[in-house]
Amino acid sequence: MIRIIDLHKSFDGKKVLNGVNLEIVDGEIMVIMGGSGAGKTVLIKHIIGLLKPDRGKIFVDDIEITSLSEEKLFKVVRLFGMVFQGAALFDSMTVEENIRFGLERLGLPPDEIERRVKDSLERVGLPGIEKLMPSQLSGGMKKRVGLARAIALKPKILLYDEPTTGVDPIRADSINKLILKMKDSLGVTSVIITHDIVSAFKVADRIAMLHEGKIIEIGTPEQIKNSSNPIVQQFIKGESEGPVKII
Numbered sequence: 556m557i558r559i560i561d562l563h564k565s566f567d568g569k570k571v572l573n574g575v576n577l578e579i580v581d582g583e584i585m586v587i588m589g590g591s592g593a594g595k596t597v598l599i600k601h602i603i604g605l606l607k608p609d610r611g612k613i614f615v616d617d618i619e620i621t622s623l624s625e626e627k628l629f630k631v632v633r634l635f636g637m638v639f640q641g642a643a644l645f646d647s648m649t650v651e652e653n654i655r656f657g658l659e660r661l662g663l664p665p666d667e668i669e670r671r672v673k674d675s676l677e678r679v680g681l682p683g684i685e686k687l688m689p690s691q692l693s694g695g696m697k698k699r700v701g702l703a704r705a706i707a708l709k710p711k712i713l714l715y716d717e718p719t720t721g722v723d724p725i726r727a728d729s730i731n732k733l734i735l736k737m738k739d740s741l742g743v744t745s746v747i748i749t750h751d752i753v754s755a756f757k758v759a760d761r762i763a764m765l766h767e768g769k770i771i772e773i774g775t776p777e778q779i780k781n782s783s784n785p786i787v788q789q790f791i792k793g794e795s796e797g798p799v800k801i802i
Contacts, residue, residue, distance in 0.1 A: 573768030589765035636705030
C-alpha cells in the first residue's frame with residue numbers, strides 16, 4: 556500500500572529525515588514510534604503529500620507521489636483520512652458541520668452526505684450528537700468525532716497523529732479498540748504515530764522505530780519487546796539512562 560524509499564528532508568540545514576525506508580502493507584496497522592524530534596510528524600506529512608522530500612520516493616498504491624502535479628496528487632490524497640492529535644475540529648461549527656465540511660468539498664449530494672454523517676458517528680459510538688458544538692464534548696468525544704470525520708470520506712488509508720495523547724488510560728483504551736474496529740469493519744490500512752507504548756503494543760501489527768531520521772528497527776510487538784537494540788529497549792522501558800542522552 557505504501558513504500559518509502561531512501562527519504563531525506565532537511566530544514567534550515569538540519570537533517571530531520573535521513574534515509575527512511577519503510578513498507579506498509581495493505582490492511583495492516585503500522586505504528587511509527589520515536590522520541591520527540593525523531594521526525595515522525597514530518598514523515599506523516601510526506602506520506603500525505605503535504606511536504607516534498609529533498610531526496611527519495613514514496614509510492615502509494617503503486618503511484619509515485621513525490622513528483623506528481625497538484626491536481627494528480629489530490630486524487631491520491633483522497634485515499635487518505637487524517638485523524639489529528641487534537642481532533643482539529645472547527646469550534647464555530649456543530650459536529651455535523653465539521654463532518655460535512657470535507658464531504659461537501661467532494662461534491663456529494665445532500666442525502667449521501669447526511670447518510671455518511673450519521674453512519675460515521677454510529678461507527679465511533681456517538682449517534683445523535685450532530686447538533687452539539689465542540690465545546691460541549693469531552694476530549695475523548697472530540698477524538699471520536701475527528702475519527703468520524705475521517706472515515707466519512709471512505710478512505711483506504713487512515714493516518715493517526717498521537718491518537719491517545721491528552722486522554723486518560725480508560726479513554727485511551729476505548730480509542731485503541733476503535734482503531735482495531737476500523738481495521739476489521741472497514742478494512743483500512745492504518746498508520747499511527749505515537750509515544751504511547753501501551754497503545755502501540757495493543758493495536759500494532761508491526762512497529763517501526765524512528766530514531767535520528769532513520770528506521771532503526773521494525774517488527775511485530777513481540778519482536779520489538781525482545782529487541783536487542785539498546786535504543787529500542789531504552790525507549791520502550793522509558794528509561795532516562797542509556798544510549799539516548801537527554802539534554
